Amino acid sequence: MDFLAPTSWAEALETKAAHPDALPVAGGTDVMVELNFDHRRPAALLDLTRVPELQEWSRDAGRIRLGAGVTYSRVITELGGALPGLAMAARTVGSPQIRNRGTVGGNLGAASPAGDSHPALLAAFAEVEIASVRGTRVVPVAEFFTGVKRSVLEADELIAAVRVTPPAGPQQFCKIGTRNAMVIAVSAFGFALHPDRRVVGTGIGSAAPTPRPAPEAAAFLAGELEAAGLWDSRGPLPEGLATDFGRRVRDAAAPIDDVRGSAAYRLHALSVMARRAATWAWDSYRDENRSAAA
Amino acid sequence: MRIELTVNGTRREADDVWEGESLLYALRERLGLPGSKNACEQGECGSCTVYLDGTPVCACLVAAGQAQGREVTTVEGLAGEELDPVQQAFVEKGAVQCGFCTPGFLMSTKDLLERNPEPTDPEIREALAGNLCRCTGYEKILDAVRAAAVAKR
Ligand SMILES: Cc1cc2nc3c(=O)[nH]c(=O)nc-3n(C[C@H](O)[C@H](O)[C@H](O)COP(=O)(O)OP(=O)(O)OC[C@H]3O[C@@H](n4cnc5c(N)ncnc54)[C@H](O)[C@@H]3O)c2cc1C
Ligand code: FES
Ligand code: FES
Numbered sequence: 001m002d003f004l005a006p007t008s009w010a011e012a013l014e015t016k017a018a019h020p021d022a023l024p025v026a027g028g029t030d031v032m033v034e035l036n037f038d039h040r041r042p043a044a045l046l047d048l049t050r051v052p053e054l055q056e057w058s059r060d061a062g063r064i065r066l067g068a069g070v071t072y073s074r075v076i077t078e079l080g081g082a083l084p085g086l087a088m089a090a091r092t093v094g095s096p097q098i099r100n101r102g103t104v105g106g107n108l109g110a111a112s113p114a115g116d117s118h119p120a121l122l123a124a125f126a127e128v129e130i131a132s133v134r135g136t137r138v139v140p141v142a143e144f145f146t147g148v149k150r151s152v153l154e155a156d157e158l159i160a161a162v163r164v165t166p167p168a169g170p171q172q173f174c175k176i177g178t179r180n181a182m183v184i185a186v187s188a189f190g191f192a193l194h195p196d197r198r199v200v201g202t203g204i205g206s207a208a209p210t211p212r213p214a215p216e217a218a219a220f221l222a223g224e225l226e227a228a229g230l231w232d233s234r235g236p237l238p239e240g241l242a243t244d245f246g247r248r249v250r251d252a253a254a255p256i257d258d259v260r261g262s263a264a265y266r267l268h269a270l271s272v273m274a275r276r277a278a279t280w281a282w283d284s285y286r287d288e289n290r291s292a293a294a
Numbered sequence: 295m296r297i298e299l300t301v302n303g304t305r306r307e308a309d310d311v312w313e314g315e316s317l318l319y320a321l322r323e324r325l326g327l328p329g330s331k332n333a334c335e336q337g338e339c340g341s342c343t344v345y346l347d348g349t350p351v352c353a354c355l356v357a358a359g360q361a362q363g364r365e366v367t368t369v370e371g372l373a374g375e376e377l378d379p380v381q382q383a384f385v386e387k388g389a390v391q392c393g394f395c396t397p398g399f400l401m402s403t404k405d406l407l408e409r410n411p412e413p414t415d416p417e418i419r420e421a422l423a424g425n426l427c428r429c430t431g432y433e434k435i436l437d438a439v440r441a442a443a444v445a446k447r
Contacts, residue, residue: 003359029352032316032355036316042314097402101352180423182423
């Protein structure tokens with residue numbers, strides 16, 4: 001096995017092009033488990049922790065560009081205000097030791113249906129910046145995942161960053177597991193209100209072969225809010241609307257039975273999480289108005 | 295491959311390191327530092343917790359090559375002439391039974407108290423969520439963390 005340790009982004013891309021079978025390793029919290037248990041024997045490891053460009057985040061034309069190597073701990077401490085949904089998801093990941101090492105880029109790279117960043121990134125309509133020596137392309141998160149632990153990444157490509165617009169409205173993240181710390185989600189849900197565009201963002205985790213949005217449920221809720229003039233009035237949600245939304249989110253999922261939970265339980269949990277997330281977010285949206293008026 | 299790193303303030307070298315090997319393995323088997331324990335090798339138990347450039351991480355999930363040129367502190371580096379106040383508190387409160395989890399709890403506790411000298415009970419539980427103990431039932435460990443916080447003031 002080779003150990004490749006580029007020290008710049010340009011060198012990382014050249015190294016990946018020259019060694020397409022090299023396995024990138026960032027925080028190692030997925031990769032090292034596979035190596036320790038002999039589940040994987042890559043020809044080479046491509047260490048990304050010495051590439052300074054990946055460890056940075058910046059504001060770029062009103063958006064946040066989050067380097068693939070930024071850890072969950074840093075998302076929580078540095079971006080809790082700018083990316084609240086992602087920070088909420090980050091707080092639920094593993095333990096302090098895992099959050100100190102694990103990265104959002106690694107979560108995307110692993111492309112697990114249970115990755116906790118994914119519902120938050122989906123709800124925020126984030127984009128993944130992918131690069132190779134051939135150039136850079138930008139893929140909406142909703143199009144990034146192609147199957148269980150599969151993504152659109154080509155063998156010579158690396159994830160450079162995630163691009164997210166800081167929210168104009170409240171965001172929520174809900175996760176069901178057997179305890180609060182150190183659990184892989186039984187199912188998870190990300191939610192965002194985008195009042196500037198009068199759009200609703202959704203993300204379903206652990207309840208389909210890939211993380212996925214619930215576009216019909218989102219369009220339904222946004223349409224009902226529009227029809228009742230609620231984006232402007234910020235009045236209370238009509239009776240039953242959040243429940244109806246929860247049901248439609250559930251209908252967008254396609255879960256399986258596995259050791260963590262049954263498909264039926266996941267569907268139920270999703271409808272409850274979606275109802276609660278929408279209600280909590282709408283309450284915050286109304287509160288913003290009240291505090292602005294006060 | 296060869297790696298060079300600083301462990302507990304001393305420059306160390308390890309030879310014949312396998313490229314896929316963990317920092318935990320290198321510390322225990324190549325550098326003669328068996329304080330960090332190997333219980334799960336999958337990040338679940340925290341018994342391998344060390345500081346990597348000042349941040350607590352699971353040594354079993356760091357590739358040894360990723361520690362090249364970095365600074366590592368293990369449980370062996372906690373005590374000077376005397377035990378660290380965190381170690382002293384674990385002794386005094388009887389927070390150790392078999393002791394397998396103890397190195398990890400010591401490192402996580404020390405990190406917590408450096409960031410937050412007066413943690414609440416929920417904050418202690420959250421900070422230690424990545425450390426498992428099969429013996430104590432955690433009560434004495436919580437006592438020790440509270441006592442260490444007082445002792446350090
Ligand atoms: C004890 C434990 C608890 C966990 N709990 C959670 C949890 O609660 N929620 C959750 O979502 N996950 C959890 N995980 C899984 C893991 O921590 C996350 O998926 C994390 O985001 C992985 O990031 P990393 O930097 O450690 O990735 P690595 O292990 O370094 O890499 C993961 C994958 O991404 C690829 N990769 C990494 N960076 C790039 C890049 N820049 N470009 C292209 N490919 C790249 C790697 O080749 C690999 O395939 C847990 C893991 C452990 C061990
Ligand atoms: S041995 Fe590293 S976390 Fe258990
Ligand atoms: S004292 Fe035995 S595992 Fe904690």
